[in-house]
Amino acid sequence: xxxxxxxxxxxxPMLAAGLAALCHAVPAAGTSLDGCLRSPPxxxxxxxxxxxxxxxxxxxxEHTGASAALVARSGLNLRWFGLRYSHAxxxxxxxxxxxxxxxxxxxxxxxxxxxxYDEGLAAFLFATEDPDRGFVSAxxxxxxxxxxLVALARDDRRALTLQDGTYAANAHPYSLRFQNCxxxxxxxxxLAWAGHAAEPPRPRAAxxxxxxxxGYEGSAFALGWPVLTxxxxxxxxLTREDHPAEDLDRGVFRVSMPDSIEALVxxxxxxxxxxxxxxxxxxxxxxxxxxxxxxxxSPGPGDRVVALD
Numbered sequence: 355x356x357x358x359x360x361x362x363x364x365x366x367p368m369l370a371a372g373l374a375a376l377c378h379a380v381p382a383a384g385t386s387l388d389g390c391l392r393s394p395p396x397x398x399x400x401x402x403x404x405x406x407x408x409x410x411x412x413x414x415x416e417h418t419g420a421s422a423a424l425v426a427r428s429g430l431n432l433r434w435f436g437l438r439y440s441h442a443x444x445x446x447x448x449x450x451x452x453x454x455x456x457x458x459x460x461x462x463x464x465x466x467x468x469x470x471y472d473e474g475l476a477a478f479l480f481a482t483e484d485p486d487r488g489f490v491s492a493x494x495x496x497x498x499x500x501x502x503l504v505a506l507a508r509d510d511r512r513a514l515t516l517q518d519g520t521y522a523a524n525a526h527p528y529s530l531r532f533q534n535c536x537x538x539x540x541x542x543x544x545l546a547w548a549g550h551a552a553e554p555p556r557p558r559a560a561x562x563x564x565x566x567x568x569g570y571e572g573s574a575f576a577l578g579w580p581v582l583t584x585x586x587x588x589x590x591x592l593t594r595e596d597h598p599a600e601d602l603d604r605g606v607f608r609v610s611m612p613d614s615i616e617a618l619v620x621x622x623x624x625x626x627x628x629x630x631x632x633x634x635x636x637x638x639x640x641x642x643x644x645x646x647x648x649x650x651x652s653p654g655p656g657d658r659v660v661a662l663d
Contacts, residue, residue: 400485408476424493426612439612459538527572529596573611580605
């Protein structure tokens, strides 16, 4: 499971400002608790670097021979909570929009509702808080698990049955009332891998039953002071409802995040492989394996380095 960084009272406003913007179609600006304000677009140079990073990732995925990958990107600064990645989706080699387009749930600010959305890898990377330094990972699955996921992810009708509930960025993993973008993805995995002989009448409930059997808990956001959970009232995209009282009493929110999804995949599928890339103004570093790249994006032995100057 994802680590919870040491907490302090100032983590509360950071949680409200950060989590409120999870999954939104546009990055948050400043410390807005609304999470739907537009940040300045990347400069021409930044766009060029992000496009080149996306092209390298697409090239790497092509070489794997995989049909799908679970991709996650850094977006919001969640380092205080020990998290690198904020948003994840499933990249499909035969994507509906383009090769390796990413199918994901996101919150459409202009429409005030969540939507399933397909976009290319470049657009996926563009939704980052820091265009000058970012991270992206790709999980590659063994053949049987990959095949089941691709079949469900490409089935528009069935994928949409899992888009349900009121959007809340900090939705609890076992809430049927609320849902965030990463929760849609983990429920997609659960439904794909649960092996139902027939389509269940309540897909989200069936997916969550399977997740309980796997011991899935989500990622812990530890605020360190229970009163800070009440800051959810400051944003229409956060909630205390459906979070267990014992967690609220300890000042903890449990939320589906890329880290907890990766932990689930590794526990369920030890044969899974991982690619991680980071980009700066000067270079892209690519690493294969589960040993994470350092925060400063410095390469280690065996890493591939591509200059961007």
